[in-house]
Amino acid sequence: VSEIAGELIEQRLKRFVDVCRCRGLKVTHQRLEIFRQLASTDAHPTAEEIFNRVRVQLPRVSLDTVYRTLATMQEYGLIARVEALDDRGRFDANLERHHHFVCTECKGVSDFYWPSLDVIKLPREAKKLGEVRQICAELRGICTSCQSQPG
Amino acid sequence: VSEIAGELIEQRLKRFVDVCRCRGLKVTHQRLEIFRQLASTDAHPTAEEIFNRVRVQLPRVSLDTVYRTLATMQEYGLIARVEALDDRGRFDANLERHHHFVCTECKGVSDFYWPSLDVIKLPREAKKLGEVRQICAELRGICTSCQSQPG
DNA sequence: GTAAATGCAAATGATTTGCGGCTGG
DNA sequence: CCAGCCGCAAATCATTTGCATTTAC
Numbered sequence: 001v002s003e004i005a006g007e008l009i010e011q012r013l014k015r016f017v018d019v020c021r022c023r024g025l026k027v028t029h030q031r032l033e034i035f036r037q038l039a040s041t042d043a044h045p046t047a048e049e050i051f052n053r054v055r056v057q058l059p060r061v062s063l064d065t066v067y068r069t070l071a072t073m074q075e076y077g078l079i080a081r082v083e084a085l086d087d088r089g090r091f092d093a094n095l096e097r098h099h100h101f102v103c104t105e106c107k108g109v110s111d112f113y114w115p116s117l118d119v120i121k122l123p124r125e126a127k128k129l130g131e132v133r134q135i136c137a138e139l140r141g142i143c144t145s146c147q148s149q150p151g
Numbered sequence: 152v153s154e155i156a157g158e159l160i161e162q163r164l165k166r167f168v169d170v171c172r173c174r175g176l177k178v179t180h181q182r183l184e185i186f187r188q189l190a191s192t193d194a195h196p197t198a199e200e201i202f203n204r205v206r207v208q209l210p211r212v213s214l215d216t217v218y219r220t221l222a223t224m225q226e227y228g229l230i231a232r233v234e235a236l237d238d239r240g241r242f243d244a245n246l247e248r249h250h251h252f253v254c255t256e257c258k259g260v261s262d263f264y265w266p267s268l269d270v271i272k273l274p275r276e277a278k279k280l281g282e283v284r285q286i287c288a289e290l291r292g293i294c295t296s297c298q299s300q301p302g
Numbered sequence: 303g304t305a306a307a308t309g310c311a312a313a314t315g316a317t318t319t320g321c322g323g324c325t326g327g
Numbered sequence: 328c329c330a331g332c333c334g335c336a337a338a339t340c341a342t343t344t345g346c347a348t349t350t351a352c
Contacts, residue, residue, distance in 0.1 A: 025331090026330095026331060026332065027326080027327095028325080028332065028333080030332085031332090047316085048316085061333085061334085062333075062334050063317090064317080064319085064333090064336095065333060065334070067317060068318085068319095068332085069332095071317095071318095083234050083235075087315090087341090087342090088315090088316065088317095089316085089317085099277075101277060101281060110280045112274060112276045113276065114273075116274075122290070123263060123264065123265050125264065126250075126252060126263040126265065126290055128295075129263060129294060129295065130252060130254060130292050130294035130296075130297070131292045132252070132291070133255070133291055134290070134292070135288060135290055135291075136288070136289040136291060137288055137289075138286075138287040138289065139273070139277055139280075139286055139287075140283070141281050141283040141285070142281050143280060143281035144279075144280065144281050145281075147281065147282065175306090176307095177305095177306060177351050177352075178351075178352095179306095179307065179308080179350075179351070181308070197341090198341080198342080211308090211309075212308090213309050214342090215308085215309075215311095215342080215344085216308055218341090218342060219308085219344095220307090222342095238340085238341075239341065239342095240341085240342090
């Protein structure tokens, strides 16, 4: 979990605004701020975490707007929804093909890249199940942060 | 999604009863029937689906008992909980190390085995995130059944 | 007999929705 | 202007919990 470069945030925001304009989505303060918060982190926040951050800038925003906005953004391919180990949905503005490391201790999710997985040979048995479009890897283990702070 | 051999079901039930006895879990009708239903399918049913099947044999069973029982069984390593594409939890009596094929159309989950994934070289980047204990692969695509029945 | 398990009903927590008012284009 | 968006409050859906009763061992 680290900072996202301001340059990358700007680039993501630009694309966001462009896509909204092209597709007829209104660029409201709420949508901008929700997207900005998501684009500024790689921590895969939940809707509630995003809500709490957006609140600082827009105190009148409501949690249901955050949910509605995240759902809309996902529909339009502007963000991704991550299925994590705990029950709540988590969101991600990183749309580059990547995989997840999930800490079984703190439930934190980190991204990593693994291009060779896209050209790996699948077991015959798997191919028989259907047409495979994507291979998603999830590494489970203990993150460095949890290793250093036992308990 | 196919039938499970009666022999395998019996084997799973035997282990279930043995583990319950050893660990002091009472072998109730409800627990037996819930486990039997789960051991008899590879369709990764939800709690509600299991409830509906168990109901046929035990009409007085309640949904909360099914939830409680599934949670207990998971704690004792008797079954596994599967995180799927939709929101509800799904359960599995197959405890052999395996991976999942998820159909993005019908949300169905199928098991397959991929032993070579356990000895694969991880990207350096991934190793830096923490101690990897397990690699879980999820293949996403269209299952043969959805391919043949378009719509 | 007794602790654990169950059924019932009510609570919870995340997410969704109906609706009247607000606002970006 | 006005369709789309928002905030509010109430609904929904999966899952959990408190409690009195029943049951496996």
